[in-house]
Amino acid sequence: MLPVIVVHGGAGHIPKERAQLSCAGVREAARGGYGILRAGGSAMDAVVEAVTMLENNPAYSAGRGSVLNVKGEVEMDAIVMDGRTLDSGAVSAVRRVANPVQLARLVMEKTKHLCLTAEGASQFARAMGIPEVPEESFITDYARMRWKKNLAPDANPVECEMGKMGTVGAVAVDTEGNVACATSTGGMTNKMEGRVGDTPCIGCGGYADNKVGAVSSTGHGEAIMKVTLSRLILFHMEQGRSAEEASDLGLAYMKKRVQGLGGVVTVDPKGAWAARFSSLQMAWVAVQDEQLHYGLHAGEHFTESAQEQS
Amino acid sequence: MKPVIVVHGGAWAVPDELSKASVDGVKAAARAGFAVLEKGASALDAVEAAVRALEDNPVFDAGHGAVQNTAGEVELDAIIMDGSTLASGAVSSVRNIANPITLARAVMEQTEHAMLTDRGANLFAEKMGLPTVTTEDLVTETERREWERQKSYAVGVKELFNKQWVHDTVGAVALDSHGNVACATSTGGIRHKMVGRVGDSPIIGQGVTEAVKKALKYMGERVQGGGGAIAVCPSGQWAANFTTKRMAWACVDGEALHYGLNPKEEFQEAP
Numbered sequence: 001m002l003p004v005i006v007v008h009g010g011a012g013h014i015p016k017e018r019a020q021l022s023c024a025g026v027r028e029a030a031r032g033g034y035g036i037l038r039a040g041g042s043a044m045d046a047v048v049e050a051v052t053m054l055e056n057n058p059a060y061s062a063g064r065g066s067v068l069n070v071k072g073e074v075e076m077d078a079i080v081m082d083g084r085t086l087d088s089g090a091v092s093a094v095r096r097v098a099n100p101v102q103l104a105r106l107v108m109e110k111t112k113h114l115c116l117t118a119e120g121a122s123q124f125a126r127a128m129g130i131p132e133v134p135e136e137s138f139i140t141d142y143a144r145m146r147w148k149k150n151l152a153p154d155a156n157p158v159e160c161e162m163g164k165m166g167t168v169g170a171v172a173v174d175t176e177g178n179v180a181c182a183t184s185t186g187g188m189t190n191k192m193e194g195r196v197g198d199t200p201c202i203g204c205g206g207y208a209d210n211k212v213g214a215v216s217s218t219g220h221g222e223a224i225m226k227v228t229l230s231r232l233i234l235f236h237m238e239q240g241r242s243a244e245e246a247s248d249l250g251l252a253y254m255k256k257r258v259q260g261l262g263g264v265v266t267v268d269p270k271g272a273w274a275a276r277f278s279s280l281q282m283a284w285v286a287v288q289d290e291q292l293h294y295g296l297h298a299g300e301h302f303t304e305s306a307q308e309q310s
Numbered sequence: 311m312k313p314v315i316v317v318h319g320g321a322w323a324v325p326d327e328l329s330k331a332s333v334d335g336v337k338a339a340a341r342a343g344f345a346v347l348e349k350g351a352s353a354l355d356a357v358e359a360a361v362r363a364l365e366d367n368p369v370f371d372a373g374h375g376a377v378q379n380t381a382g383e384v385e386l387d388a389i390i391m392d393g394s395t396l397a398s399g400a401v402s403s404v405r406n407i408a409n410p411i412t413l414a415r416a417v418m419e420q421t422e423h424a425m426l427t428d429r430g431a432n433l434f435a436e437k438m439g440l441p442t443v444t445t446e447d448l449v450t451e452t453e454r455r456e457w458e459r460q461k462s463y464a465v466g467v468k469e470l471f472n473k474q475w476v477h478d479t480v481g482a483v484a485l486d487s488h489g490n491v492a493c494a495t496s497t498g499g500i501r502h503k504m505v506g507r508v509g510d511s512p513i514i515g516q517g518v519t520e521a522v523k524k525a526l527k528y529m530g531e532r533v534q535g536g537g538g539a540i541a542v543c544p545s546g547q548w549a550a551n552f553t554t555k556r557m558a559w560a561c562v563d564g565e566a567l568h569y570g571l572n573p574k575e576e577f578q579e580a581p
Contacts, residue, residue, distance in 0.1 A: 075430075085533075086532060086533050092427055093428060117402055117403045118403060118427055118428030118429060118430075119403075119428055119429070120403065120428075191423065192421060192423060192426060192430060192434065193429065193430035193433055194426040194427045194429060194430010194431050194433070195423045195425070195426055195427075195430065196400075196402065196423075196424075196426065196427050197423075197424075197425070201425075221424070222422070222423060225424045226424070227396065258395075
């Protein structure tokens with residue numbers, strides 16, 4: 001059953017013309033992460049690798065391709081969590097850093113803190129020798145187009161919220177049974193400057209505990225925060241629910257209690273996994289026992305060999 | 311519904327010379343919050359009032375009295391949450407605002423977001439017309455001296471965190487006459503995290519004191535962390551517990567004002 005990695009590219013409403021891109025990127029990232037696990041690498045290395053690949057891919061709202069805040073600028077959030085020690089690192093509202101997930105990991109490994117924000121996060125990046133990347137290199141035509149569209153006074157805020165591109169994330173269990181999670185995002189399109197969503201908030205955007213499992217969330221950030229979705233799902237697993245049941249319970253509660261939609265990828269320490277969502281779509285891929293599982297629309301679950309097609 | 315409010319002034323080794331002021335401060339804040347509840351106002355109004363009182367009091371590490379970061383600046387975090395809707399508002403790393411809890415409430419009520427940070431939070435404060443204060447106004451003489459003393463130690467990247475920073479947050483929880491609960495927390499020091507809630511399942515059938523004790527015990531065993539928590543539940547049961555050396559806390563429940571500082575202490579006087 002071990003190792004396993006599950007990756008998502010955001011829960012929302014993905015327009016047809018972008019669906020192909022969305023699925024392809026997640027597949028590539030899952031393969032990248034699984035390669036590390038197969039070679040005996042750690043769950044943490046695997047999830048950071050998968051999320052790094054998605055940050056570098058402009059098709060997602062994380063790193064390059066991030067949605068823009070109301071001023072047309074990019075502010076990014078990310079989190080990692082190590083199930084072995086419950087240690088975690090996060091950055092919020094960070095600018096001009098190519099890979100926020102890696103900076104989040106450095107917060108965990110090089111400081112006694114769990115989260116650095118904005119200017120402080122940039123100072124830390126500099127101290128770590130991470131080069132500053134020009135703002136322009138993050139901004140895609142697609143993100144700019146959506147930003148302009150949403151500036152219009154009659155723009156539909158719900159439509160904006162569901163993010164046609166999404167937050168990215170991954171969970172994994174390695175051959176030693178350690179679990180980890182990683183999540184990264186550009187946030188909500190046209191958000192206020194300084195807006196922090198669920199992603200970098202421990203228990204919300206992600207949580208990992210070797211004794212229970214790991215979760216990475218995506219969807220309406222404010223709703224995820226109100227119910228601390230990732231932690232909530234793991235509480236259900238602590239009460240004996242399976243990864244799938246717990247994920248569905250958490251998402252159903254969020255929908256009923258605060259009218260919020262989203263999606264999660266979840267694993268338990270034995271390798272049981274789930275990719276569930278209450279939104280229209282979520283591009284996801286899981287790799288386990290050399291089998292690749294994937295889907296986009298509700299109810300979809302395709303499988304194929306994890307080996308690269310030659 | 312009989313209203314209740316519980317407040318705390320931080321779980322840490324409160325030095326003897328600050329003990330009386332800490333206990334007086336939490337009592338005053340609890341009374342201020344209860345006065346709001348007695349008028350029939352909401353739990354949200356009550357916790358904001360109590361935490362504002364604690365922020366204005368320089369003996370606590372929130373608002374006035376906050377500790378300085380390595381650059382000598384004051385960065386403040388706060389959160390407020392409304393139990394009836396689960397709506398929440400928070401600010402992190404905001405500067406030069408006397409009452410971050412009020413700003414957090416404005417995030418909750420005046421924006422579609424749940425949290426704003428750093429410059430964005432300050433821009434919003436400006437937009438809301440919230441008054442700014444200078445760093446000098448917020449920092450006490452004692453804190454300035456301590457910070458100067460610490461500066462002379464060699465600080466590596468791993469030591470960004472100042473060991474003396476065991477000052478902690480202030481907070482309040484309340485139950486109002488309509489049966490709604492709310493919480494508010496504010497700090498100048500340790501970064502406030504959204505603690506995953508102790509879910510329904512673990513506390514069904516257990517008293518709120520049991521729940522708080524269990525949670526603190528778990529934190530101690532699992533990650534060697536000490537701390538304190540106050541809690542109230544819709545039935546009116548309340549708790550204040552801590553695993554640190556001390557925590558100044560006070561509760562007003564209409565019958566009495568309960569308070570303590572050292573482990574196992576619980577004194578009472580007229581509300």
